[in-house]
Amino acid sequence: MTRSSRLITSGIAVMLIVGVAMAFAIVWRPVIPAIDPPAPYAFDAALIKRGRDLAAIGNCNECHTVRGGKNFAGGLPVPTPFGTIYSSNITPDAETGIGQWSEAAFRRAMRDGVNRKGEHLYPTFPYDHFTHVSDEDDRALYAFLMTRQPVHAPSRENQISFPLNQRPVIAGWKLLFLRRDSYQPDATRSAEWNRGAYLVAGLAHCGACHTPRNALGAERVNAQFAGGDVDNWLAYALNDRSHAPVPWDADALYMYLRSGWHPDHGTARGPMAQVVSNLSSVPDSDVRAIAVYMADISGTPTPDRKQEGEAALAQARSPSQASQTDTAGATIYVGACASCHETSRPLPYGGVNLALSTAVSSPDPRNLANVVLSGVSAVEGERSPIMPGFADSMNDAQMAALLNYLRARFSKQPAWTGVEKTVADARRAVTVYLQTSAGPRNAPADPTQRDKP
Template sequence: MTRSARIIAGIVAVVLIAAVAAAFAIVWRPAFATIDPPAPQTFDAALVKKGRDLAAIGNCNDCHTVRGGRNFAGGLPVPTPFGTIFSSNITPEPETGIGRWSEAAFQRAMRSGVNREGQHLYPTFPYDHFTNVSDEDDRALYAFLMTRQPVRAPARENQLSFPFNQRFAIAGWKLLFLRHDTHQPDPKQSAEWNRGAYLVEGLAHCGACHTPRNALGAERNSAQFAGGDVDNWHAYALNDQSHSPVPWTADALFAYLRDGFHPDHGTARGPMAEVVSNLSSVPSSDVRAIAVYMAGVSGTPAADRKGQGEMALAQGKTAAQANAAGASIYAAACASCHESGRPLPYGGINLGRSTAISSPDPRNLANIVLSGVRAVEGERSPIMPGFAVSMNDEQATALLNYLRARFSNQPAWTGVDKTVQDARRAQTVFLQTSPGPRNAPADPMQRDKP
């Protein structure tokens, strides 16, 4: 080998070694030592109570509890464009849960998405938002979870194709998209607004559902709160692109988040129903703070949006007359409630104010028509029967098209027949894979009871 060849070979070797070392530094994380599971009574009761409220704000139980299963024991399938990921067991069970995790290991998982063993966690666990959670709040969450009832529930194997089934690839994703800057209060805003910003951008992780994602599954920061997709539902835009016929106000948001219903905006359904179920148990000051912040995000509505629902009612009657089939189905199945003027729970909302009907995506309306709205036990909440059995796909499609034409001033949807088929298929899969209703008592402290 000539001298120049040896020099080139040496340079290549150095570059390769440096690349391997850099890749190792990016991917490798040390394991934390195991601990003996701490006794529940060693945690301060006030800290546990604070952690209970924070866990409810973070909606932890709904992602980490499979329907019909034990609370926080994991196993819930989370569909993604790359395959299915199953949530983990976060009860203090020592072998299959987090019972042997130290507080430092828990905080690293929250901040960096790395488990106790040093493995990178998939970002379906929204640690890209949890980087904004304070040390004090992480400590309270840890205290709450470590005082839950231990449940032995081994992790289910994720169903991901190569290379997404290789956890080292997540390190590259983090390098591109994970930011460790914690939330900083805005001195120009009120304490209430800042509290809401801290919760929304952090533990509540609202943008995880309400922000569209790029091809690699990261939130598109340039389109924050512009609407997203989750569990065959469309999470509506919460910014100035909202299609709500009646603009949101802080008071309307507070009522909706607290009670799951507002007469100008309808009923929380799908994943949002789980969110408001949890928020119903937390301090009202936190819910109000979230509402105040999100009202600021949505901004001042354009003048032409005010009263849009009433305009749609007047303009849509003529446009809907061409759909005789949809009109007859509406008259038989819907009008008696939605045009009765009766109060809850037997009167339906003014459909001219329905975001589901004015939205550019008909999925939510298809889900509601097929599944209905179940009553909330102990509350004077809206109810609506589901029509999955009594309506075939053709009838449901005709009804959706009629509702769009009659109660909105938006252009007709396309592909509604396929949307109905997909909604029915998703409902069937959900029922087949769900052995029973998910436990959801009002007090999250009781969520770990059989």
């Protein structure tokens, strides 16, 4: 071997060694020693209460509880383009939960997406948002979770194909997309605006649903709050691309987030119903702060946008005449929908005027199909909207005829395409969702602890 060949070989060997060392440094994380599960009385009651509110803002129970299962015991299937991932048990069970996790281990999972054993967590756990959460709030969340009822619930095996089923691969994803920046307040904004920004960017992780994702499953930073997909629902755009007939403002957002309903916008359904259910139990100031921040994100409506909103409100207030452009859809509407949506009946039987419905004006008919199929359940103890589901009384062709009619009559948007297929897909998705989702809609974050610290 010539001298030049030896130099080349040595150089390649050095590059390989450096590459392996760098890869090891990126992938490897140390095990954090196990602890004995702390006694519940070891935590301050006020800290636990604060953690309960933060867990509700984070909607933790929705992803970590299966229908009919124990709170926070995990096992919920989360469908992704890469396969199904099952949520983990975050009760303080020593064997199958986080009972042996120290606060440092918990904080590492929140900030870095790494569990106590040093394994990388899939980003279905939104640590790309939780990196913004303060040490104080992590401490409160830890106190709350470590004082829940321990549940022995072994983790289910994820259904992901090679090589994505190898957790070291996740380290590469983090290298590309995880930014470990804490929230930095904006000195030019109010304390309320900054509180809302902190919650939305962090624990509330609104962008996880309302921002579209790229081919590798990361949020598209250049399209923040432009709308996304979750559980066969369209999470509407929250920025200036919103298709709501009437522009949102802070007061409307506050009422919607607090009660799950607004007369000019409609009712929260699907995954959003659980979000507003959890928000109903948190401090009023936090809900208001989120509303103030999100109203600013959506921006001040342009004169044309304001005029469109005023026209929609005027249409909603004027006497409505049934259209005959779609005889089948019109007949179904008159028989099944008009008595609630056109008679100005008070809650709970009065429905939103469909000229104001974002679902009808949306570019995607999925949400409207989901609502008509599954209906709107009553909220116990509240005067909230209710609506029967029509999954058993309408076939796919009838449902598609109704949706096409609603689109033509109550919106100024172009007709949808492929509505019957959308209905068929929604019917299948609703069935799966009801079988696997986290308990009854509008359940509190932790029914056994609603009134306790």
